[in-house]
Amino acid sequence: MRADAARNLSTVLRTGARLLAEDPSTSVAAIANAAGVDRTTVHRRFASREALLTAVFQAKLDSAEQVLDEARLTEAPVPVALHRYAEGIIPVSREWPVDTARLMQQDPDAHQRRQGQSERLNDFLQRAVDEGFLRSDVPLEWVRAILDQLVASAAHQCPDLAPPQAADIVVDTFLNGLGKA
Known part of the structure; x- marks a missing residue:
C-alpha cells in the first residue's frame, strides 16, 4: 500500500x-x-458501511492487543504491569472511542478475539488478588468493572491528562481503593 x-x-x-x-x-x-x-x-x-465499521473495530482490537502484549501482564510485577496497561490503554480508548459491543453481536470472530483479550486481563487481575495486591473478598467482576471505569474516566473525562499522568492516577486509585487493608 x-x-x-x-x-x-x-x-x-x-x-x-x-x-x-x-x-x-x-x-x-x-x-x-x-x-x-x-x-x-x-x-x-x-464495500459497505458495515465493512468500514468492522475495520474500525478490528483496528481498535489490534491496538488493545498490542497494549496487552506490551504490558507483560504475566511477567512484570503487578504494579508495573498495571501501570503499563493503563498508560497504553488510555490512548487506545481516546483514539478509538467507538463501542465494540455492537460488533460483538454481528461478528463471531471479533467477539472471540475481544473475549480472549478480556480473559487475559481477568487472569492478570486474579494474579493481582493471588499475590496480595487486591482484596480476595471482592468479586473479580467488580474489580474488573472498577478498573474499566477508572480507565474510561481517565481517557474521556480527563482528556488533558497525558497518558503517564492518567495511568499514575488510575493505578493509585485502583490499588489503594481496592488494595488489601
Whole structure:
C-alpha cells in the first residue's frame, strides 16, 4: 500500500471511530468528508458501511492487543504491569472511542478475539488478588468493572491528562481503593 493510501486509511478509520462513537448512524459520506477524502476513496476500500465499521473495530482490537502484549501482564510485577496497561490503554480508548459491543453481536470472530483479550486481563487481575495486591473478598467482576471505569474516566473525562499522568492516577486509585487493608 502506498504511503498516502495508508495515511488516508488510517485517517478514515480514526475519523470513523470518533464519529461513530458520537453517532452510530453516521454515514460513510460524512466520515469521508470529515476525513478529508472522497467518498469514492472510502467505497473503494470498504464495500459497505458495515465493512468500514468492522475495520474500525478490528483496528481498535489490534491496538488493545498490542497494549496487552506490551504490558507483560504475566511477567512484570503487578504494579508495573498495571501501570503499563493503563498508560497504553488510555490512548487506545481516546483514539478509538467507538463501542465494540455492537460488533460483538454481528461478528463471531471479533467477539472471540475481544473475549480472549478480556480473559487475559481477568487472569492478570486474579494474579493481582493471588499475590496480595487486591482484596480476595471482592468479586473479580467488580474489580474488573472498577478498573474499566477508572480507565474510561481517565481517557474521556480527563482528556488533558497525558497518558503517564492518567495511568499514575488510575493505578493509585485502583490499588489503594481496592488494595488489601
